[in-house]
Amino acid sequence: MLSVYKLIWFILFPVVFFAGRIGIKVSISMLSISVVAVIDLTINNILIFMNCPPATGYGWRDAVSIPVLALLAFCVRNHRKEIHEMIFRDDVKINLSIPIISLMAFLWVGIMQFLFTEQPDNRLLLYAGFLSVIIAAMFILVSVWSMYQRNKLTLMQERNEYQNRIIELNRRHVDFLLESEGELRSFRHDFKNHLLMIGNLAKESGDTAVADYIDGIYGKYDFIKYVNTNNRVADIFVNKLIQEFKNDETFEYTAVGRFPDNMPIDYVDMSILMSNLTDNVAEAFNKVSGRKQFDLEISHYKNHVFIDMRNSAAQSDANLVSDKKQPGHGLGIGKIRETVEKYDGSCEWIYKDGCMNVRIEMISEA
Template structure:
């Protein structure tokens, strides 16, 4: 099949167009965990697929459907929920089609039909559309919060996604309407584009507010952890002072009892001293104030629900890991474990092992559970009826682990759930 000049220009320009789609994807999605070889191959496949659709079919409605499906496929290179995928690909497609339609109108193309072959043939218009699209994606790249993956409320998401869906419908309707001048259609398309730019901005603002909200939740959690730790330290200090104050008197009594041969009475006195001064509750005391604070706060919460905590700790006083990150990791892991064990009638125990070895921090949390742990893909879901009050999620733990080249392995053997984490610190 011999290609026309315009088709040759299209194939060349679409190489740049594929790169623009790639840049758009990087605006909306976090790309750190993407497999770059697979990502490259997927974009090559996208280019070939779209080129074949254009050369063999070239009917606008089919091209539109193929592009949207292809964008959806490309989005699976990146970690994201289905809500964010749908919103992202719709906004990407709408922005690109608004640019293409505007350029088509400016270059004299007015006879547009969804169901007949597209006979647009301006090579200059094609190059101009790609250039404008690239400038747009460069501008949108300044918005940093969207790609962080914060989950916005469902009501907000529905309100936002209705805008690109409605905009796409309006654009297609404008082109099918009769009696409208190309200037009016162009003005309408530009307004729709501006509305969606505003939507993009609002989406970024909402994402930023969710980040801020989560930060405030974390700071609140940290304050609770440290408050509990200070209470324990104050209690320990008071007990120590009391022991030092009365120790001489107690020793005198014990000495006198032993001297008289009243061994049993002396042992009873010692036992009373132990009951008064020895706090037999199992609390964390490693001199690492951050980890101690978090563990002691969670241990107290577990004890209030008659849940036992088995601790095995071997960590230094200082580690190069912010308390903010530790709060996300330990706080959420222990919230999950306490929530699961609280539903049991027996075997109400959580095992926690944390140790530091040659620059690696290892965290193991193991707990029994009942019922079935729900999964969405490879992701475990909370069973809490109010997820917003349930820590920050295993996905947020993974985000923190990336900063330390860390990893997390979750296993389920029988009715025992365990999470194993490793961080390089």
């Protein structure tokens, strides 16, 4: 009877729990059968040691092995994702070790079962069987644990490589933004001077139409003020926010203060910090229908720098300052907090009187 359950397990286990390579399926099935055989052999040894008659037909071995087998299937079912990730790796060593371990365990336990069947009353075989069961079980457990640890290490290495690639892409992106911002600042300065020169030449030549036109352009152009925080990366994102809402009549802003020269923060981290802060402001503005106020104040005292940001926000944004870790909570708050704490800083969000207030404190000296 037990052979029928083993056969069912051999066929259904790879079909139900795994997908992919047939060779790996068979190996996993052999390993599973080996575990069942170890259980069967252990029960048989205990019965012999207790001077019980050998089980025949549907006896105690079958009755006990079936629920144990069901429990094993249940455990594998609950952890099938971890097992699947551990097994189906493109690691040659892991793929080769699985069939080798399975075959050795399967043959080992199979031989011991055969010896017990031929000489069930042999005490030497009894002790050897107990020892074999223990060694086989330990061998299987250690092998599986080693594969799991190796796979875990591989996943950590891949995760680190992925994070390094993301950091490098962010660095290139910030480099491009800094280069573009420098060219734009130079163009703005030159263009402003060119307009002034053309306007003066038009006035000297008596061409009032051109002079008036230049004055109109110059006035509109001069209306666009550039915020300088003494940090080029921060300037990019603050001015990007201002330019995005400058044509909105309900938009007002103030920007006071400058970052100290000795800020130790990496420009990629500054990009992550300021981009998420300004993105949160833009997201909040899209939810309010009335006045859109943005206030930025940068101050420093001794070796600390303080960033105070205040913006109009809807009542629903008050939930962003909660401690919940559900998807969607924070809109970059997690990244902001992670970046600030990387430099031994702190940050807090307070929603009050229709505004979101952000307070960030960081060390200003390395």
